[in-house]
Amino acid sequence: MTMSRETDRTGAAPRTLAEELRARPDQALAALLRARPDLLSPVPGDLTQLATRAATRASVARALDRLDRFALQTAEALAVAPDPCPYDTLAALLTGDEPDDPRITDSLPRAVATLRQQALLWGPEDRLRLVRTVRDLLAPTPARPSPTGLGPTVAEATAGMSPGRLQQLLAAAGLPATHDPVTAVTALTELFEDRARLAALLRTAPAEARQVLDRLLWGPPYGTVTADPAPHLRWLLDRGLLLPTAPGAVVLPREVAMHLRAGRAHRHPEPVPPVLAPVTERSPATVDATAAGEALTALSTVEELLSDWETTGPLVLRAGGLSVRDLKRTATVLDCAEQTAAFWAELAHAAGLLASDGEVDERYAPTPAYDDWLQLPPERRWAHLATAWLATTRTPGLAGGKDAKGRTLAALGPGLDRTAAPEVRRRVLGLLASLAPGAAVPAEAVLARLAWEHPAGQESRARLARQALAEAELLGVTGRGALASPGRALLAGDDPAPALAPLLPEPLDHVLLQADLTAVAPGPLHRPLAQTLGVLADIESKGGATVYRFSPDSVRRALDAGRTAAELLAFLTEHSRTPVPQPLSYLIEDVARRHGTLRVGAAASYLRCDDEALLNELLADRRSAPLRLRRLAPTVLAAQAGPEELLTGLRAMGYAPAAESAEGNVLITRPDAHRTPPRSAPVPVQEGPPAPDATLLDAAVRAIRAGDRAATAERKPASTATTGGLPRTGSAETLATMQAAVLTGTTLWIGYVNADGAASQRVIAPVKVEGGFVTAYDHTADEVRTYPLHRITGVAELADETAS
Template structure:
């Protein structure tokens, strides 16, 4: 009797724990929920959805191997499979790579059995084998047996006679004779040598697929008639013919695929730059990335744009953001999505919902530049949200908006990770063309239809986004970008890798400065990045005029008044400028500060609706006489007080537009300090990636799952002594007295029992247990199914049976 496994479950039963753990790691969908035993695991591994997912994870050569098995006899010897992939003459590369491909299919439980009897799981065969409506990737058609099904015995005898074969007594032997002819290279070559001119042209159109052809209505040509007469072409419906699989393989020289691809295409280096240039370029862009996100969210300090009813930002608001950042709309969408992924930006959740920075943004601002960059990259690496889709349409024709729903694509993190890994495999300073990267990804994971089109877009977007973030410089991976490799599949891994990369980036970033260069034209030049306190104060005191390698600030009456409104005094402003300027403070700037400070607060605006107060009654008379104040509803209450019909904020704005410098005051008469209040959302967590299927289990979970499956399989397959039970019952049935006696005897003998048990919810199960103690109506026993000690109520045990052989806790299943 052969020891070869008869089913996938038997094959899995013969594998070690490491092999089962590898299967669960490769196909994590099989683990939820944990299978009860190996039979259930095998059944689940053969379901259509799981097999489709497993096939999509194969590389091209492993998939070609599975496709060859789908058109091979079942079971298929290894030599037959090698002939299908290497042809009659053999291909050394295929011979070298095929064992690895078979091992990969076996590890994924898509193939089982020894090399002498390879079985492709039935579901995979159904998916990959050719059908009239869905030819396989091999381009092969049906076998002679399948193509002649339903053909009359007389017609079969005619085919044999025309092919020069002896007549047979039944259709089965006739089909077998015809099949043997097509598989015999010598006899088939001799038969085709007799074909009329033009036959080779007809066959060349069908042999690599599709194998179906159409016969003209006015009648078949002489070559087609000759081929049909001998069964080299067979009818496939009205006006159609098909080239049988065996005949096609002869014409192909035994090859199942026109071009076997046992090895991945190499990614050739493109333009190469000095690594110092690459690192400097990437570091400069990393610094720009941090400043861009900071500027974006600073502009939303008092609240950002509203959230659309369907979610996301409007097109108009995206355009305004792009103009404010001086970038294109696709790049603006990328920065928005990156900030959102990092948890720096969210909606406030109020009735009039709008976007605003989160409290995490304030913490992010306090970090060094390299750590701020690391936070952005750690969010980008595993993110499934895809900014490149913004502006496109979903399946229902609806526009896809920035920060809106429907932007998650589970393929994005995998493409991002592989593109960076391939760049890391190139020599330092070398870039790669997107087409070469895409060709490699297509070999590593063949995808079909829209998924492949999306992957092509993701490759281009990844290269662009990596350059924007400073992960690459001039298309080549930087030194800090290489530190991101190897641990980018999970969010926590990405954070760790980004932190290490930040350590390499830090020395390349410019050192923050504590000074500016004041100029006589009322501007200040910051020759580099400024320290946070200096940049914050200068941003209030002056307006940013231009950015670049150096930032230019301009001082205006409005900007100086803004600083005075924020509570600064003229003396404090003079001291600040003198302390942080490497050049003498220009006299025009000193005069500007003093002039604005002298006029600042002479007028006082309060709530009446509003009032204006001033010690200089002539100044109030000037305001009353100004025609521009006609709409404010002003009237004099006292020589130094005017009442107004307008609110205080409107009154303040109008008087400032008239050239005055009023200050707001409180009900107690004190000047109000008007610092801009930063608007923040409630605490929000960063958006979570949407994974493609279940996550890969960790080693702890894998170990526990394998133990549970082995224990359940032990309970399900253990050899038991016969026990009386009603017909059709799954669980053993014994009386209460017999159950108690058997359990007590097992405690004394230290033996294992097979029990049936019904829990409090009424769920029945069968278990192999080793009773340890019996008392108070309960049995304490080691449960091999759960691999732990449990307590069972005696009244819930339906029955017991002794095992044919002792089953110790350490035994391994057969």
């Protein structure tokens, strides 16, 4: 195994993590900061600060959570290995008695490089060292067993054991007595580490004793015994193969476990990720066509939801979100499951099309952006929804569950944000994108790969991944389990609209009227046609073809909106490829003939009709009893119910009344569309600092390097004795040194006191000296600054000019 090339400037191996970071090139430092962005908040002053921050417990725990399974297994093996650990010893811990396993030998260098890149591991390959905090988090303790299932070493388990007891262990194991506890522990450790001698000892063990060892072998290594243990347990205790940790508690020493495990730290090392299989091959054209159909359904569903909520928006719960009753009603309107309805509502909210209106009786309603969205072509509307879905941290799949305090999580309410959701969505789509176009794999294969890539928080990420797969299919990002062309563009950061546009059918300007009072739209309709038809008829089924059904209620709805029978028949004649069926004509004319015959006005309320026989029929109808009608005149009835209640009651009885104004004119009851004040789309919730871009990384690395030069540069002694750690020189010498440095390009070390009296040391390269000021490039601040000469306490040259 070759030695690591990472050495300090003198050629010696680094003695600390800070020294190793100092020897890294700028690209490696940028890679560290990119992998661990929390180290940038704020930017460390120098490399020593960076190393210190990289070793803090919170930062290390966050970095361990981002490791893949084999990199984490490698770190876990190092945590139970000697410190420092040679590379060959680490490899042996992972391969055991199979040192030629190519999967491990080929993958281990990558795992070590990952740990080193993220500053969790340092040192040359013959002395690999885990950062102490990593070892503390992964090393086994009685309260926190090691992920490897290994217990403490013999030395750790026997700490505090009496010398007499140690000698008894040696005698029972067939070892000669020693003169002190240290040599006794060493002798027992050497016995357990000697594979041949320990195997010979275990061959004499009772069969029941071997069964006990097998139960503790892969962890947890702790067990309990009674005050009078069975003979086979006594045999193990007498020879130190089980060591006491507390009264009634024992542990299997690490050295014994490693022998029984054939030298392996992990039961199942996983050096390579699971393969995405089995793969189902489908035609890319079929996948794209399926996804395009789902995209159209998504658009119509969101539009249907917001059209419904613009007149009857549900109330916002006091704690925020949608009530269970309103979610059930919405699911009924959309003809889908409640979880699916929650997804569409959350999607519209994430896209900025839906918000609360902020009024006293706060309700959800479309935003003004919804009207702009409706004017876009279908592919642009879909791209807006898909982009919002990919970035949102909202997880509607959790709606209806319980939070940590046992409270129900409501759709559109608090508690549904998961910061990992966008990352999981992107990774799920990325795995699908790695397959050939049209190829799909089972969800379990995707989940297994994600579990290997990110073992921390495996259960929660698996739930997010399942939701991402289901939502991608609903939205049309995938089709039949495979990533569609618009989905690939979306994942790549390109505009998905051009990829979707050729897949969408042209909007139609006609329907097919049928004799059973239905109309079939064989594809998507032009918006004006769809809107008018949506008032005149009810949607009976959706899919590739939408079926509308005409009924007395739907026709009355169109008449209430101000249309006449002649206008409705003319509209159907114009937009139908088939003649208007006679039953539909009769329906429209019959409802129109009866529409407005009864007139409802506001008194308490009253009912007016020129047909006395119709009023007599109404009074005789037992269903009218709740309305409490009474005759005021041959053509006028009074009701105790209000106008709205009276209208609803009469319509429920099969009549077609019309409301009238105080002047006797028929009122057109077109519902008013409600909009919220202007609202911006919600910003995804971020956990920790955002990922730094290339500009920030470059500036941060330069600032850290400059601060490190200022902190570590070797200084020549100043000509005047220094006090307080700052160079001290006279004003004439300071001026002369500055002027000489301008001519020679020398880098100087100065002491500086600012206007607040705060003293600091700086490393500068003077550029110009005039008017009592020096203009110089400040390596500490990594920028050009101007300093008054009278505030400079002194100046000294750096001993190593190349450091500048």
